[in-house]
Amino acid sequence: MRYKDYYQVLGVERGASVDEIKRAYRKLARKYHPDVSKESGAEERFKELGEAYEVLKDPEKRAAYDRLGSRYQAGQEFQPPPDWGSGFEFSGARPAGGRRMDAEEAAAFSDFFESLFGGAARGNGFEAGAGRQSRAAPAADHHARILIDIEDAYTGAERNITLQSPTQDASGRVVMRERSLRVQIPRGVREGQRLRLAGQGAPGADGRSGDLYLEIQFKPHAWYRMVDKDLYLTLPVAPWEAALGAQLTAPTPAGKVEVSIPAGSQTGRKLRLRGRGLPAAEPGDLYIELKVVLPPAEDPKAAELYRKMAAELRFNPRLHLGV
Incomplete structure (x- = not known):
């Protein structure tokens, strides 16, 4: 997927105000409107302008886009990092107050847009078409995605988090506000679960604050x-441990455990430890996947041992292939 420079599309500087962005869009939209333009590719250009304006006119979308934009040039290969939307506070109620784009709406936007603000970026809060709360709403809720360690879900934890939220200054430029909160991470919390912090949203029309x-x-x-609730760990084992069986120590987020390796194990074999996954009323399981690791033959003695094995064992791992 190619990175799109929306500022370049509209021909404005990155520090442009909302009014400057609006004027640039209107000027170019008139020029490339399919009903009036005779230029080749006008319809595609018009769609691209609309997409860029959709992002840059909105303080939240623009701020999120800007967090990535400084690292890319137009046309570069691009893949959103998994943590790109973390710690970013936004308004609106998603999913309760949002909606998915239908096929006709989705066709108006590129894959790049969808990867950032559509269904492919679930959890960052920028689903296209997501509604904002009305001015008559009794409170304005805010949302944010936060990253935690897997170990926190096993034990529970209290953590300081920093959130950033975009707003417009008097000149119509986006500025970031930052605040820190002390958050209790409950034991057994799962990915995608939402924690509610009462009164930490924005003030509503009735003077009360919404929730975060x-x-x-x-x-x-x-x-x-x-x-989901299950945990996976790849455990390296030596050839003799896999061939003969062994009692090994394996790490888990809750501490070390003893594991019995069956004789004759191969790379890819999975061992299931019931109840060692994520804590819950019905806890998940821990799956240990074995990976046989060969010792390096970096010195003459090790190399001689390998030659001796080859001569005495006469083992052909490709026999089933007929070669």
Whole structure:
């Protein structure tokens, strides 16, 4: 997927005000409107202008887009990082107050737009077409996605988080406001679960404050990956441990455990530890996937051992292929 420079599309500077963006859009939209323009590719250009304006006219979408834009040039290969929307506070009620785009609406936007603000970016709060609360609403809720460690879900934790929210200054330019909160992470929290912080949203028309909803996402972990309530760990084993069987120690977020490796195990074999997954009324399981790791033959003694094995074992792992 190619990165789109929406500022370049509209021909404005990155620090342009909302009024400057609006004027640039109106001027170019008149020029490339399919009903009046005779230029080749006018319809596609008109759609591109509309997409750029859809993002840059909205303080929240623009601020989120700007967090990525400084690292890319137009036309570069691009893939949104999994944590790009974390710590970003936005208004509106999603999913209760939002909606999905229908096929006709989706056709007006590129894959790049969809990857950032559409269904492919669930959890960042910028689904296209998401509604805002009306001015008559009794309170204005806010939403944010936060990243936590997998270990926090096993034990529970209290964490300081920093949230950023966009607003417009007097000149119509987007500026970021920052605030810090102390948050209690409950034991057994799951990815996608939302934590409600009462009264931490924005003031509504009746003077009361709305709530802040924090959507949980786990940070990428060097050892573990979580699927729903289940945890997966790849455990390296030596060839003799896999061939002969062994009692090994394996790490888990809740502490070390002893694991029995059956004799004759191969790479890819999965061992299931019931109840060692995410804590819950019905806890998940921990799946240990074995990976046989060969010792390096970096010195003469190790190389000689491998030659001796080859001579004595006469093992052909390709025999089933007929070669």
